[in-house]
Amino acid sequence: MSLGLQAFVAALPILVAGLLLVGLRMPARSAMPVVYVVAALLALFVWQVPALRVVAASLQGLVITFDILLIVFGAILLLNTLKHSGALAVIKDSFSAISPDPRIQIVIIVWMFGAFIEGAAGFGTAAAILAPLLVALGFPAMAAVMLGMTLQSTPVTFGAAGTPVLVGLAGGLDGPQLDVLLAENGLTLADYLQLVTNQVVIFHGVAGLFIPVLMVLMTTRFFGANRSWREALPAVPFALFGGVAFVVPYALIGWLLGPEFPSMIGGLAGLAVIIMAARAGFLVPKSLWTFPPRADWPVYWLGSVQADTGEAPPAGTRPSLWRAWAPYLLIAILLVLTRLPALPFGDWLKSLRISFPDIFGTGISAASTPLYLPATVFIATVLVTFWLHRMRPSEMARAFGESTRTLLGAGVVLMFTVPMVRIYVNSDFNELALASMPLAMADWVAQSVGGVWPLFAPSIGALGAFIAGSNTISNLMFGAFQFGVAGQLSMPTVTVVALQAVGAAAGNMIAIHNVVAASATVGYLGREGQVLRLTLVPTLYYVTLVGLMGLVAVGVVSTP
Template sequence: MGTGMQALLSFLPILVVALFLVGMKWPAKKAMPLSYLVAAGLALFVWKVSFSQVAAATVNGLVVAIELLYIIFGAILLLNTLRESGALRTIRQGFTDITPDRRIQVIIIAWLFGSFIEGSAGFGTPAAVAVPLLVGLGFPAMSAVVAGMIIQSTPVSFGALGTPMRVGVQTGLSADPGIASDLSAYVSMVAGKVALLHTLAGTLVPLLVVGIMTRFFGKHRSFSEGLKVWKFALFAALAMTVPYVIVANLLGPEFPSLIGGLVGLTVVGFAAKKGFLVPSVEEHWDFEPRERWESGWSGTISIQESGGGRRMGMLQAWVPYLMVALFLVITRLKWLPVEGWLQAWEIRLSHLFGTSITASLQPLYIPGTIFIVVSLLTFILHGMHPSRYGQAWKSSGKALISASTALVFTVPMVQVFINSGGGAAGFEAMPVVLADYVAGLAGEYWPFFSTFIGGLGAFVAGSNTVSNMMFSLFQYNVGVNISVDPSWVVALQAVGGAAGNTICVHNVVAASSTVGLVGKEGEVIRKTLWPFTYYALFTGSVGYAVVWTSEKGLFNLGTLLATLIGVAAVWTIATHRSRLPQVPKAPEPEKPTPRV
């Protein structure tokens, strides 16, 4: 079989997802079983992988799905606990006191708070925290999920204290003896380049978040309404990315997102409270009343302010989230013994069905455990009545059921797709076949495609870490073969893999499940596909410009395309920020005629 046909067949499981989930608007619980059957059929009958390997990959996928469901349950439970205790009422009022403008709120919560949580825990945790919080504050569920997914780009490469770099890239490159001797230093050097690329592209992410929110969920369906806060959006972006890129180049890949998110949250939160660059009350933007929302915007989980609970101070209301952040950091720091203690209890299924595939769970280390522990502590600290806390558990359990069907097919499909190599046909695994074919076609233009391959890996695997493990060595070798600095090509892989999280199917399913928005995954991906395309194309253009400057000069195709994208962004801001629909002023009452 020719390489072209192999690549076409490798693409089929992804094509099924694109066609039925995104194109035909099927819910994930229908589209993903079909994609699983296609992947399993190709693995068994074309790649001639043994049935035991397909079964082992499927079981491993089910174990990962259980882990995701555990995280989802913990996140929903914490939100329901805050709702029943009355803390959510206080948190919402706190944001309203800063500004009632939803554009400012989504930047602070999704971009800054989400980046900090990503740096602490990664693995989809920011969406599990930020998305239900936004819904609890009055955002439509669809809007909250889209915002939560778009910000899953810039901070992701350094999520979970640098796991996508230290585990993903480092493991992926470890098979090359030429760089294995000083691999840690090499990865740190690549991390600096990754941070620079992310900083260049990530500066526009908060603006994209608000623009897409007002375009699809505003009364006037106007992108311009989001661009009206461009100064605040750029300020919030730089408040995170400047410390982020400094830390990446001085301290390595463990802390950029964590410190960048924390610094940005502190600076921007203080500035917003003082009214810096925040629209006036007369200019604030909000969603229409709930009864005017489209039917597909709301999820089945209603996270509204409880009529019960007691009044409390802002600090007391925020303590649960502060505990989540603190516990996530403490349990992920390598120089503390806590991580080892929590990882000591491991449920491990080694060499499933006689294969090399191993499935494992570390229940105490999963972020879901932290959510549950914090929920229990909140029950005590907020002096909740047992009946109200029981209601939080009951409603959270019901919410979990709807998420199960989609995830139990989505993740196994991914695992079968990834573990399709080593069969009797002698083919490489499907994602490697696909990437290798594209590289052969691209030649010197590979930097334009490298970010998309990284994104493809994250799209199917649901993880920047796994994408980097699959493709880092492949990207390095392509860089060598086209005679450019391979470290930049590896950096483009890591950046593309991070951006791919914005369209990753099982991340969308997981985020949607926290607010009961099941069955609308394709609509979410259609909205996040544009930010992903911008991110991958812009960073790929910058990468091409960098690696070919010495041979082709500064003004090459990459420089031209990156400049055009930048100019288009500036032009869009300049021409659209003043194009708001004009609301007619109410006529002034006529003055009475003075009596003589």
């Protein structure tokens, strides 16, 4: 079988996923089981992978899926708990009092608060939380969804306490090729992921600096009475300041503490700085800009329902502002305490390890340390919040029920997507002595594209997120592929894998699943295409700029 034919066969499951999800608009819960079956059949009958190995790879994928779903459940449960305790409504009211100018609110609420939410929760949650908050502040539903989706860029790589790196890249790269590289360089997997993180924060830091500016520009251009870019210009200095206030602590935390914390602590630190600046009038435009009167809004700006952010309880029973924010602060503290290697807490949590070594004698293993996952911190924070906010059991029950329904929807998709990826990665052992499917694609790309690959690497990551709706899944799908291309082209694998991670984050701006989730919160379903046409602009900006940076980086970086 020629290399070109190998690459085509290996790409078929991805092409089928794109056809079903994008071309036929099939729901992911229906499409991904089909894609899994296609991948399994190709592995069995074309790649001639032993059946037991396909089954073992699928079981390995289910263990990884368990970890992801536990994190998703913890994150969503926390947010629903805050909604039903009234904390989200209190936070919303505090934001509206800082500045009445939507351009300033974009920087504070969408960019800073959204980055913090993304760092804590991930999985598109920030867009679904931001859209209702913005509608409640007077933004058109279409603008609210657009802004929530544009935020799904710089912070996403480190969303849900670094899950796209710690689960996505770790799972996607896991294989003999990485093991050889680590052994040759005396590195552990944690060391390698830290090297990737060091480069990711640089790529994101430069590109993300201008995202709040783009948000303000797009808002005045598409949702202002005069449809003018110029009306954004007085707010550009404040937006740039917001970019700096986030990316500086974001990069420092990435270098110093690793992938769990950049978005969360960067967002929290930047939020404190930008609120103080807004209250002091620093770089705030002297003239107020607002949306046109609601009566003049086109129909396509409007959602069919008001956003459900939860109502604050009556005065006297609602959480105070510090109580509303306390759960987020507790998450940051607990994650730092459990992730610092100098402290014993992380080792205690890791002591519970569920392991499945050498599944069916295939050499494929799987393991989970459930207590060490961020989900444990999220759930512990929920319990503290229940007491701190004096919630009723019925409120907690509603939060639990809503979170469970969300989990069931995500679970069906992930239960087929992740095993499909693991079949890909573990297809290296076969009767034809072929390289694994990702490496077959990598070999063909290396021969066809050559030294300009870094320019395209972020776009592959973005494609994965567009199809799968997740940075984590994109990294699982294409991590080994990007690693293989870098090896074939004698490029630093760390740099190319970092470009994959950054591109996958940018692709969340056009991830259909996330657009649907955010649109649903403000009654904007059925018009997702109009949002995607707008968010395509910042997506193209992001992958192009990062690709150009990647071309420069491969010539100067000396990492393995």
